[in-house]
Amino acid sequence: MIELDGAGVVVGPRDHEVTVLEPTTLTLTERRVAVIGANGSGKSTLARLVNGLTLPTTGYVRVHGLDSHDDGPAVRRTVGFVFSDADAQLVMPTPLEDVALSLRRLGLRGRARDERSREILARFGLDHLADVSVHALSGGQKQLLALAGVLATEPQVLVCDEPTTRLDLRWRTHVTALLAGLEQQVLVVTHDLDAAQDADRVLVVDGGRVVADGDPREAVRAYRELMARPVDGG
Numbered sequence: 001m002i003e004l005d006g007a008g009v010v011v012g013p014r015d016h017e018v019t020v021l022e023p024t025t026l027t028l029t030e031r032r033v034a035v036i037g038a039n040g041s042g043k044s045t046l047a048r049l050v051n052g053l054t055l056p057t058t059g060y061v062r063v064h065g066l067d068s069h070d071d072g073p074a075v076r077r078t079v080g081f082v083f084s085d086a087d088a089q090l091v092m093p094t095p096l097e098d099v100a101l102s103l104r105r106l107g108l109r110g111r112a113r114d115e116r117s118r119e120i121l122a123r124f125g126l127d128h129l130a131d132v133s134v135h136a137l138s139g140g141q142k143q144l145l146a147l148a149g150v151l152a153t154e155p156q157v158l159v160c161d162e163p164t165t166r167l168d169l170r171w172r173t174h175v176t177a178l179l180a181g182l183e184q185q186v187l188v189v190t191h192d193l194d195a196a197q198d199a200d201r202v203l204v205v206d207g208g209r210v211v212a213d214g215d216p217r218e219a220v221r222a223y224r225e226l227m228a229r230p231v232d233g234g
């Protein structure tokens, strides 16, 4: 369960403050939550609040009862985060080493860790690429590897910030299906309205505020109406 209790984010020096997210109160218990909205509307900020990458400057964020201010490390262990740019997430030379690095956090060492890493890669269909250079992987393979590395840590909640934006249709379908099949609660920031429509709950963010929330069809319709307006200065 994800709780935002008046959680807002203001950045910048006191005389030039920018409100990135207005104080927001939400309780998310649905298994599949999608967040949609225009570029720069505050979606990533909302996503980052959930795993403590960003701390609220007003209010509170709690995940499974853990407060991101008071229990930051525990929140980050509870919530896995997948970035849209897999290159930003993959830090080791090979897929095997990358997953093994994630498994260190679970306390696995030596051969047991390598075996477990290979099992995880096999689960994601990446076992044949275990020892190649990460740079040799396609964008889709990299995104899958980033997901494998995060899921290897067995998070109770998964937050994905535009996990399919850089993928072709085949990979997008694959990763979307994979996310849909996960047991844990998943919050996805996405521009893929078909994927959003399949969520249990959709939040529409605009100008740093949640302006629509609830039934996926209605939320997507509200988003389309918003996007039909010309861009600022357009």
Ligand SMILES: Nc1ncnc2c1ncn2[C@@H]1O[C@H](COP(=O)(O)OP(=O)(O)OP(=O)(O)O)[C@@H](O)[C@H]1O
Pocket (backbone or CB within 6 Å): 011, 012, 018, 019, 020, 037, 038, 039, 040, 041, 042, 043, 044, 045, 046
């Ligand atoms: N540290 C910061 N300092 C100044 N402005 C910031 C900061 N962090 C975010 N912003 C601004 O806040 C707004 C919301 O950012 P955010 O990344 O949450 O948007 P987004 O909806 O995820 O956008 P996109 O779809 O383009 O990724 C943007 O205009 C961004 O430039």
